[in-house]
Amino acid sequence: MENNNNNNNNNNNNNNQDDNGIKRKRILLTTDLHLGYDHLKELSNVVYKNAQRFDMVICTGDIANFDPEEAGDVEKVAACEGEMSHALSYLENIDKHLYYLPGNHDAKTTLSKDDKPRLTTYSTNLHRECIRLEDDLVVMGLGGSVPGYREGEQKWVGYPYTNEDDLNRDLQETYETAKNTVVSGGDNKTLIRDGDSIILLTHVGPHHSSTTVDQFDITVAPLYSGSKSISQFIIDHNEDIFLNIHGHTHAAVGMTTTGNTTIINPGPLKFKCYGILEIEKHFSQKWKVTSMQFKRL
Numbered sequence: 001m002e003n004n005n006n007n008n009n010n011n012n013n014n015n016n017q018d019d020n021g022i023k024r025k026r027i028l029l030t031t032d033l034h035l036g037y038d039h040l041k042e043l044s045n046v047v048y049k050n051a052q053r054f055d056m057v058i059c060t061g062d063i064a065n066f067d068p069e070e071a072g073d074v075e076k077v078a079a080c081e082g083e084m085s086h087a088l089s090y091l092e093n094i095d096k097h098l099y100y101l102p103g104n105h106d107a108k109t110t111l112s113k114d115d116k117p118r119l120t121t122y123s124t125n126l127h128r129e130c131i132r133l134e135d136d137l138v139v140m141g142l143g144g145s146v147p148g149y150r151e152g153e154q155k156w157v158g159y160p161y162t163n164e165d166d167l168n169r170d171l172q173e174t175y176e177t178a179k180n181t182v183v184s185g186g187d188n189k190t191l192i193r194d195g196d197s198i199i200l201l202t203h204v205g206p207h208h209s210s211t212t213v214d215q216f217d218i219t220v221a222p223l224y225s226g227s228k229s230i231s232q233f234i235i236d237h238n239e240d241i242f243l244n245i246h247g248h249t250h251a252a253v254g255m256t257t258t259g260n261t262t263i264i265n266p267g268p269l270k271f272k273c274y275g276i277l278e279i280e281k282h283f284s285q286k287w288k289v290t291s292m293q294f295k296r297l
């Protein structure tokens with residue numbers, strides 16, 4: 001497959017400002033597809049039958065079912081890329097502004113910094129990337145997971161991050177690079193500017209959030225699957241990050257807040273969950289979440 005030249009100027013170009021100076025975006029949220037092709041077909045049909053329109057589609061990872069222990073098997077990695085392409089093509093047909101992350105069950109190649117494979121014509125892999133959507137709105141992404149723990153014992157393997165330090169290094173580097181990269185000629189404007197509203201897309205969510213605590217079985221202690229580094233990053237940039245969308249924890253669907261940040265886990269499409277999110281910006285105010293619907297097929 002050809003390389004995906006993730007274009008940091010690949011902005012959405014949907015200017016939804018109305019006559020009252022209000023900008024809106026309507027976003028379809030999906031995560032944890034796990035190759036649920038039937039559910040992808042059903043989602044496409046629901047969107048089509050109801051004549052739904054979206055400004056973009058977001059998918060926060062675990063598109064496939066790859067076993068990280070087989071990451072060295074080139075043929076299996078290539079096969080997984082093909083499966084991911086197939087799954088993403090359903091979402092891309094809903095809206096070509098498709099932004100996705102690889103999770104811990106996706107092809108190793110899609111979790112690289114450079115030379116990511118281009119899986120579909122229009123989709124953008126946002127792992128360790130940041131792009132501008134509007135004059136004052138950027139989206140920054142980090143895929144993969146850290147380990148999950150129950151009563152201090154590791155229960156879920158993290159991939160590609162086996163510890164918080166490695167995830168934190170990539171998270172900080174992605175942010176710092178965007179803060180220091182000049183993207184437009186002549187005016188010295190950087191990719192992330194002071195005053196921007198930031199959407200943080202991650203596969204694994206923040207440690208402190210109810211959306212990452214798996215207590216599917218209430219007879220056993222909860223499993224904590226979130227990242228402490230992502231928690232701290234949200235706290236450190238709380239004025240700017242107004243929204244964190246993540247997946248990974250199938251049994252912790254929901255929404256919560258940390259200061260100015262709304263944290264959303266729309267739930268796994270594998271189990272027929274998806275979300276419809278609306279964000280708005282009024283005049284010179286910053287962007288904010290105005291509605292979130294948790295839907296089931």
Ligand SMILES: [Fe+2]
Pocket residue numbers: 062103104105145203247248249
């Ligand atoms: Fe995951």
